[in-house]
Every structure is written in structure tokens, then in C-alpha cells.
Amino acid sequence: MKAIILAGGKGTRLRPLTYTGAKQLVPVANKPILWYGIEDLVAAGIVDIGIIISPETGAEVQAKTGSGERFGANITYILQDQPAGLAHAVKVAQPFLGDSPFIMYLGDNLVQSDLTIFLDEFKSKHLDALTLLCPVVNPTAFGVARIDEKGRVLQLIEKPKDPPSNLALVGVYLFNATIHGAIANIQPSARGELEITDAIQYLIEHNHNVEARQIQGWWLDTGKKDDLLEANRVILDTCLVTANDGEVDDSSQIIGRVQIGKNTKVISSIIRGPVVIGENCHIENCFIGPYSSIADEVALIHADLEHSVLLEGANVTGVRHRIVDSLIGRRAQIKEAPQRPKALRFMIGDDSQIEMIE
Template sequence: MKALILSGGKGTRLRPLTYTGAKQLVPVANKPILWYGIEAIVAAGITDIGIIISPETGEEIKAKTGNGDRFGAKITYILQDKPAGLAHAVKVAQPFLEDAPFLMYLGDNLVESDLRLFIEQFKERSLDALTLLCAVPNPSAFGVAKIDEDGRVLQLLEKPKIPPSNLALVGIYLFSNHVHHAIANIQPSPRGELEITDAIQFLIDQPKKVEARQLEGWWLDTGKKDDLLEANRIILDTRLAAAVEGEVDSKSQVIGRVQIGPGSRIVNCTIRGPVTIGNDCYLENCFIGPYSSVANQVTLIDADLEHSVILQGAKIIGIQQRIVDSVVGQRAELKVAPQRPKALRFLIGDDSQIELA
């Protein structure tokens, strides 16, 4: 079995961060979102992985992620020259996939469930498609599956006004090679894309064996700022291991599960976990509250931070009011004059400079 990770797209919901970089490389707990998907796929026993990339961000993804050695996998990069739909991505990847069954994974997803269980069921039941679902409070905002009591998929509906269930399509699928025939027989949707839901519906109508399984635990689509912060919170809560490798002076307090990378210096700070701080950072006179991730080479001086994500090379100086629920892009700079406002909330893109006077 092979895997196909979709890592193209323009990331419009995470702008301005994604004007200058791939949304799948935005870090959650100081690790690119894409890498969590790769690790989950390798843990499930699949090591031959194709990654769909776009012309705009493909080279950055290749440079950052490499050939797969760090994950114990072999990665093949596949260029999709335009965002023409998920089924179009499968069509472009057919020379890589050949006739092998495969798992398709949207690269900005994070799930708690072990994928091995679903792969085993797909194989044991000789299915042509298996879609993973998750109960959501607002199903009309998603693709929704109508299923029977045995888990067979009867119909897929894209953002229905009256949903037949509360089960949303997660963005993780398993397919046999019959999906290629299905894709060859569908037409672009009104938005001009080849939709994977149309291909699955074609399989249902054949009829082929199409079933669904519900995820246990959390599912996170990290396409928006608040979703990214929630993913960061959950990963820090469930997976962070305490490890202090940097230098912490005697005036500082490190409380709870805190990770501090090598080369970082902490001077007269209070850090209350769960918090992760990367390599070669400098923090002085700061309070870093729970659910914060600080990437490599960040400078924080006289800063008060909680439930936020600070990307590589950013500088925050002189902001003593608490910054909360914020994402600060790479190399961004925030400085504040002595007369300060009462509250601050930011979504700041790469290379920005902001001074509050």
C-alpha cells in the first residue's frame, strides 16, 4: 500500500502567514503540520509516500521535508500545476500510485486515531473506498456522509443546507485502484474542480464496496488561526515531554511540562507549561504562559505571552501587557512605546514590523 499526501493549495484562510510560505509547514508545537501526517502514516506501516505540491510552495516543502529519511520513509514529490481538485491530484499522481491501493491524507489535518485500524479494515473487507468521518456540531459547513447501520456509504453531500447526519468527511480516505476509473468518468464541478466526493459517489453508484468509519478522539483542520491555536494546545497537552537543554538562570522559574531547546537562554523569566521553546532563543523578563510555542531563534524581552504561536526569528520587545490567542510570523518584529494599550491580539505575517506608540 502507498500513501498520497495533498500539500498544495494557497492557504488563503491562514493569510497573511501563507503569502510567503506553505500552510502545511506552519508549526504546531514547533513541528510542521505536514510532518504529523507523515509520522502517522509511517506509524501505520506505509513508507512509500507521494506528496502533492504546488508551483508556489513546492520547493519550500521539498527543502524542509527532504527525501523521507528522517521519517523512515521514501518520499516522492508530485507537482500539481493548478488547484483543480482532490480527484485531479489523484489523477496527477496515478503514475506514482500505479495499481496499488493507497491512503489519501490532506496535509493540513491532524487526527488522534491510529490509522492502522482503518487500514486493516479496508484490507480485510476488500473495500474499494473507505472514508473517515467525525461528528461535528456544524455539519452544513462540511462534506457530509449519509450511511446505513452497517457503515455503508449511501450518499455524499457537499455542505448541505439540511444535513442527513452530523458526520463530516475528515479528509482521510483509503482507495483501491478502481478510483482511477471513477475519476476518469466524472466531470468538473460548478467550481471547475474534479471533486473526490464525485468520484466516491461514482463508486457507490457502480456499485462498489464503499464504507465509512468514525474517528475516535479529536480531528483538527488547521486551516484557520483559531484552529491552528487549538491544534497547538492539544498537541502540547497530549504529547509534550519536559526537557530543558538550554540555559536557565537562577532568577527564572520553570513550572510544569516545559521544553527548552539547546542554545536558548532564559533570563529572569517565568515559564508555566505546557510550553515549548526552540533552539537559540533569548528570553529576558518574560512570562510565558500555558499553550505557547516559541520557535527557533526568537527574541522575547519584557513580553507577556499565553496561548500563542511565535514563528522562527520573530522579535517581541517591550510588550508587557499579555499577548493571547496570537500567531506571529517568521522574522516579524513587535515593539511598543512606554504608553501602552490595555489589550493586544495579533495575526501577523512573515517579515512584518509593528511598533505600538
């Protein structure tokens, strides 16, 4: 069994952050989103993994993620030269996949379910395709499956105006080699892409064995700022391990589950978990509230922060009003002018600098 993880695309919904980096490398709880998928696959016993990359961000993904050794995996990087659809990604990965059955995993998704359960069923029932589903409150925003009482997929509909169910396609698919023939027989959609839903529909219409199963637990799509903040909240709530490898002075308070990295200094500050703080950070005269993730090399001085994500090298100084629900990019700088506004809310890209005035 092999796997491919899709880590291309332009990340338009997370701009301006993704003008300068891959969306799959944006951290959730200080770990790149992409890495969660790799770890899930390795935990299910799949170590031969192809990562689909784009020309724009592929080098960054490869440099950050490496050969797979840190995960116990063997990673092969596969260039998709244009964003021509999920089925096109499978097509360019065919030399890597050969005739092997495989999992396709979208690299900006987070899934709590143990993949082993679905792998075992896929193999034992000799399925041609198995799609994972999750009930959602807004099915018109997703690809939706219509299934029968036995879990067989009858139809896939992309963003239906009148949804036949509330079961959205999660972004994790299991296939055998028959999917390659299906892809060879479909045409680009109205948006000019080879859609994986069209390929699966081709299998259904040609009497192949296509089923679906609901995942147990949460599914998080991190494509937008608020979705990413929600993913950060859920991961901190469920996965954070308390640890302190930094230096916390006697005038500071650490309350609840907090993880502090090496060479980080906390001075005269209150940190109320769940919070994760990376390495080589400087935190002074701050309040850091729940559901905050602070990456390496961040400086926070005279600042209040809650339910926010700060990327590597960010610097926030002298901002007395609390920053909430914010996503702040690498090396971004925020400082407050002498006359302060009443409320602050940010999504700013890498290398940005903001100064507030009345």
C-alpha cells in the first residue's frame, strides 16, 4: 500500500500568508499541517509516500519535510506543473504508484480517525474505491455523497444547491489501480480541471465497487484563517503535552497545560493554557491566553494575546490592547503608536510591519 499527499495549490484563501509560502506548511500547534497527514499514514503502516508539489512552493515543502526519515517514512516528491485537479495529481503520480493500491490524502486536512480501520475494510472487501465522509452543517459548500443503506456510493455531487445528504467528502480516498483507467476516460470540468469526483463517478457508473464510510471524530479543513484557528484550538485541546524546557522567572505564572521550548525566556508574564511556545522566544510583561500557538524566535513584549497563531520570527511590542483571533506571519512586526485604537484584529503576511495610530 502506498500513499500520495497533495501539497501543491496556491493557497489563495490564506493569502497574504501564502504569497510567500506553502499553505500546507502553515503550523497548527507549532507543527506544519502537512506533517499531521504524514504521521497519520505512518501510524497506519504506510511508509512509501509520494508528496505532490507545485513549482511555486515545492522546494520549500521538500526542504522543510525532507526525506521522511524523521517520520519513519520514505518520501518521494512528485512535481505537478499546474493545478489541474486532484485526478490530474493522481495521473502525474502514476509512475510512482504503479499498480499498487493507495491512499490519497489532501495535505491541508486534519483527520482524527484512525486510518487503519478504513484500510482493513478496503482490503478485506476488495473495494475499488473507499471515500471518507463527515457530516457537516453546510453541505452546499462541499462535495457531497449520496449513499445507500449498505454504504455503497450512488452519486457524488460537487457543492450541490439541493444536497441529497449532509455527508461531505473529507479529502481522504482509498483506491486500487482501476482509478487510473477511470481518470483516463474523464474530461476536464467546466473549471478546466480533472476532478477526482468525476473519476469516482465513472467507477460507479461502470459497476465498480465504490463505498463510503463516516469518520469518527473531527475533520478540520484549514484552508481559511478562521478554520486554521479552529484547527489550532482543537489540536491544543486534544494533543498538547505539558513541558517546560525554557526559563520562567519567579514573577511569572504558568496556568494549565503549557508547552515551552528550549532557550525561551518568560519574564513577568502570565500564560494560561492550552498554549504552545516554541524555541528561542522572548516573552516579557505579557498575558498569553488560551488557544495560542507561538512559533520559534518570536518576541512578545508588553502584549496581550489570545486564540491566535504567531509564525516564526514575529515581533509584537507595546500593544496594550488584547490581540485575539489573529494569524500573524513570519517575521511580521506589530508595534503600537502612542495613541491607541480600541480594538485590534489581524491577518498579516510574512515580513509585514504594522504601526497603529489614532
